[in-house]
Amino acid sequence: MSDMIQHLPAIALRGTTILPDMIVHFDVSREKSIKAIEKAMVQDQRVFLITQRDPQTEEPSQEDLYTVGIIGEIKQLVKNRKNMVQVLVEGKQRAELVRFDSEDVYLEAEVALFEEEEISLDENVKEAMLRGIKELFVRYCNENTKMSKDLAGQILEIEEIEKVIDQIAVNLPMKYEDKQKILEAASLEDRYETLGMILSNEIEIMQIRIDLSNKVKERVDKNQREYILREQMKVIREELGDQDTVSEADRFKEQTDKLKASKEVKEKIYKEIQRFQNAAGVQAEAGVARSYIETLLSLPWDKASRDNKNLKKANKILEEDHYGLEKVKERIMEFLAVRTLTKKGESPILCLAGPPGTGKTSIARSVARALDKEYVRISLGGVRDEAEIRGHRRTYIGAMPGRIANGLIQAGVKNPLVLLDEIDKVSSDYKGDTSSALLEVLDAEQNKKFRDHYVEIPLDLSEVLFIATANDLQTIPRPLLDRMEIIEVSSYTENEKSHIAMEHLIPKQVKKHGLKKEQLCIEEAALHEIIAGYTKEAGVRSLERRIGEICRKTARKILEEKEETVTVNKENLENFLGRARYTYQKKNETDEVGIVRGLAWTSVGGDTLQIEVNLMPGKGDFLLTGQLGDVMKESAQTGISYIRSVAEKYHIDADFFKEHDIHIHIPEGAVPKDGPSAGITMATAMLSAITEVPVKADVAMTGEITLRGRVLPIGGLKEKLLAAKSAGIEKVLIPFENQADVEEMEKEITEGLEIVPVKTMEEVLKQAFAEKK
Template sequence: MSELLKELPAVALRGITILPGMIAHFDISREKSIKAIETCMMEDNQIYLVTQRDMEEEDPDVNGLYKIGVIASIRQLIKLKDDVVRVLVEGKEKAELAYLNQDKGYLEAAVVPVEEKETEVSPEVEEAMLRAVQEAMIEYCKVNPKSGKELARQADGLNHLNTLMDLLGNNLPIFYEQKQKLLDASSLEERYGVLMNILLSETNILEIKNELQMKVKEQVDKNQKEYILREQMKVIRKELGEDNTESDSQRYLKQTEELNAPLQIKNRIRKEIERFKNIAGNASEGSVARGYIETLLALPWEKASKDNTDLDNAEFILNEDHYGLEKVKERVLEFLAVRNMTKKGESPILCLIGPPGTGKTSIARSVARALDKKYVRICLGGVRDEAEIRGHRRTYVGAMPGRIVEGIRQAGVKNPLILLDEIDKMSSDYKGDPSSAMLEVLDSEQNQRFMDHYVDLPVDLSEALFIATANDIGNIPRPLMDRMELIEVQSYTSNEKLHIAKEHLIGKQKEKNGLDADQISFSDRALMSLIEGYTKEAGVRNLERRIGELCRKAAREIYQKHKNAVKITETALEKYLGKRIFTTDMANTEDEIGIVRGLAWTSVGGDTLEIEVNIMPGKGEFLLTGKLGDVMKESAQAGISYIRSVSEQYQIENNFFKEHDIHIHIPEGAVPKDGPSAGITMAAAMLSAIIQKPVKADVAMTGEITLRGRVLPVGGLKEKLLAAKNAGIKTVCVPADNEKDVSEISQEIKRGLDIHFVSRMQDVLEIAFADGKEA
């Protein structure tokens, strides 16, 4: 290696890398570098050029320089002013830096020439590399035509891989770090990989840069064109005396003077009109300002409709439109009476809660008709963006007022009836919680100055009458529910459905299907059979669909077979609608051991639930089947714990629960079941099976059980008692704490039922066991 070692003057280059075969010039000003150049000129005109790692370093040592540099010859030297020397050099060969001597007043480097490693590359592989480099160079020249044309001219006719790579390395406008990677490459394949990576990367960067420049140019050209055209239009309009901007602003000012609104609102509108006049030349800003002004002018700030104060008329309309719903009608009439007495009165915020199809939405429409109020329906189902309620801020593109303010604008008065439909179906996401925004809307203390983000002015909602509807009270947030007066709209009995069908649904469907009053008739038995056998719901929506289906079939017969009229009887139902769909699970005819009838509430009304228990020899396992929820499973566990605690009272052997398996099953296993209402039912069934005592077939029960055998209250009693009556149950056990709820249920439902109020499990067993005793 000592034979190859050369000691040459050296120059540390900043921000530039010289490659072999490259002719380049650079300026030097450091005293050491100038002295090294002078020494080189006096000796054999060979100098070692190596790039320093940190451009800012003034006096680098060996560690501050790259290991590979180039031995070059000086072709030209020009002295410039301020002691700066410009040097033109030609790179000859790569050399590795061994050590550095700084004792002579300049850098002297001991270097070893580096030959490229010879690797066995077949002619086919070398040709493939050459073509790949040529193709990459062509793509680069396409995206960089400015320097690419000259590069393509120099590369024309070069068919040797090494020569082409040298040319590209020397002429590509890349950073010195990338050129240093080319210099560091020790083999043909490595240099090829580095060069291809640089070429492809530069091509991609230039493509993106060109695309961005094109977009910016197009946008600038478009804006410039629009500006010129707009200025020309302004001049033309002025010449013709048709300046629309002036006419629009004058029209807005005139509307502002005529607007019935507080002075604060009018001043704000005038300010916006002045701003609109100043930015009229800008199409985008002008349209935003125009939309905002028109929204403010369209809002009914002080405009109100006069309510109908006739109580008798309101009562007549409510009774005409709806059968039943006494609580809702009573509350509306109370509100009207208070309004008439005080000449003012706060508008109540009512929330009608009940199953689907029970007339919650339609009663709001009837209330609006009874009071002569404008009616606005806002559906909140699926709303999850707070801006839907409060509006969007005007900084956003496409901003608009929230649904509440938009509803007020549509109504044209500040005291409409606003129906907030499906308030329990609101949800929330990262854009905010709409139910929190509704708190201000529905708070009588706050909604006098409701702030919509778009309007950005206080809007008075205190005179609007809000009626909300919901199916499930559990889905309404507690703070929101606290601001509303809850009115329960319960399931309809079969008799109520019969009246609704005769007084409302049949006439509505006759008109919808083009039938005269005497062209179709329904017998009462047919309607009752339709209600009980072809629909299973709490409301009357499906019943209306079935009546509509019968009307359509009748219309076809009348038109096609030239009949005068069609009479729908009980026997004709099967002909038109097919076999009966629903059958009532009737009470058992015989008293049985381990089988007890429970009562359940569902979204389509009440239902009976038969619970079966079997005792088998085993290892003390406790099985629950029938797709039960966690609450029902816990009720069963509480029931068995209660039975074990009183096992001595029923002469149950001490090792009975270790040697027997208990299996509780509730039929219809595919239907999910949950809730605490079946606690006493499961406990009674288990005890019956354990002590082999039959349970009365005509007894049903509902209630939650505790570990000590107390019976706790439950909900949905109207629907449950109705289901018991339809199933032929005679005796019903209800928690004693629910006595006040049962007293509010109509006699029509309670008639024929022997209702027992129970507070402890012993009371339940005395009624349920067939011998009339608990043990």
């Protein structure tokens, strides 16, 4: 080791080792390394290059580096834009790292140079080493086909052992750890032994890799050969009539023998099995036949489940699962009673119609549980293709049964409960009329022999209990609607929502959020506030979400604040749900001219509409604003025509309508409104504005008007009365023909309301107009 010590800027290399006479490009991005290069360029362009033991280390210390590196000369320097420098360096001389002098701005290393000793080796020894290393190199080149032949030829032409070793080491693709071993080898013999060991290891690894590759190839060739032989055997078996399909056909026959089905069905399956055997040589045809036979065998032709005949048990289950819904429960109990008496009866086709969130789908699930029936849900929302219902014909590629047949396969019995969800949202296009396809399913006279295009054999659907759900009956085609028994699932009252929340929603959400019953208490007053101020819906879907929100915040309080019980009351409700989102528009404080409160039905329950009328001098124009639909506009036109026809009775000047403009507006102009039930409301408001007689503030009304002033019946009365109660209305005018609807309602809905049935506009005005001040 030389006593010569030098101080040079140093760069720690990652995953790279540079050897003497090696010219290499590398990128430098570390700030200290860039500073070291700049320092070297200012001095004599020499830099000390040393390799990191672990390339992942970002700020290496002396312990993280190898002890031997190389002094290199910077030949070229290119600065890139992205804080990176590209350097071209030539390795010059080995050196050993003594220590680092500075680590602040850049690494400055104190290095000891290796002495350039005259190595006196016998010429024979050198020749032996030269031949040995060349022989190893030739073997390496033979194994490694990627090695350049020109480069290998140039190296083999060198006759000096030192240069041969250096050139092989420089040009051989090896790991930086191996290059580091060669760099650390001080003498020629050490470098020869190190390089020889590396070459030998590489040759052995490549031979093992080639052996493994050959074994894999042999195995693949063997598999290919076996495949060809199997195919040949298959052809021979086909020629002899001894095919694999024989055993499969036998299995199908055994299953057909055990199948609970009529003689006609079994004969059809046997014919298809015979066709399957004949198609053994044609893969595509055999595959189609196999799928068809498997479908026929999986259908429950005569397999039925035994219904629950215990009326008390069924009634108990229905009461447990749902609060209210008396009409639905009563109809199911009637069906069960008839089925018990007759042993077998045609299953009704029920349609539960009502707003979203009122529990139509969950009712069907409860009915299935109460009757011990298998439950199958078929979603019809957005179904356009008739083949979705009837199935595809077998001539099509990828043909399959329709949803009804698949539902029976899923149920495994021929008398399940099938829920046809969202039947009002089926549509039609060029692929067929989906609603018409459902006619055969839901017609009691036709569904005994329902034909699925794929199955082809008639299916008996008469014992299937079909329950359909719909939000809006108006969108269901009349022939389809005629085949179903409609059961209205109307909006829930506030009291019903409170009961449903206490008995069903709160326990369900508490369990769902991992809470215990005693950890959360929602007071009744707070629950009423949630229903009134945080939800505006006919059902309880939003209410369940709000309860879920409270449960999530409760879970967090229990974990973070270590509270044992969380109580939600009216005072702290805002902490859980924020400010109230909805307020019902209350009745006006005073009687006003030209302002009348109407009642409307919406998809989320009932609401009140304040209709305003203004008169202005003009040319007899008639303005309607507030996003009114066509039906509502026609009701307004009918109302003004009625008023003009009775103008003399109310002392209205004959030229009044020529000299004044009438403007009708319904607030919340961004919300579309339509329907006939605002006819008497708009007529009353217009007549009030024209005669300047105020309308009572505590009166609301609903009904359709005719040109002669008759009041026609309307729908959605329950929701409208609930909206009137919420607005603080005391008197409600309804069409005389809707009295029967009022009699069927619970006392809870009508209590506190004076409901006045009216037949004509004279009766409406008599009840609505206040005394002139």
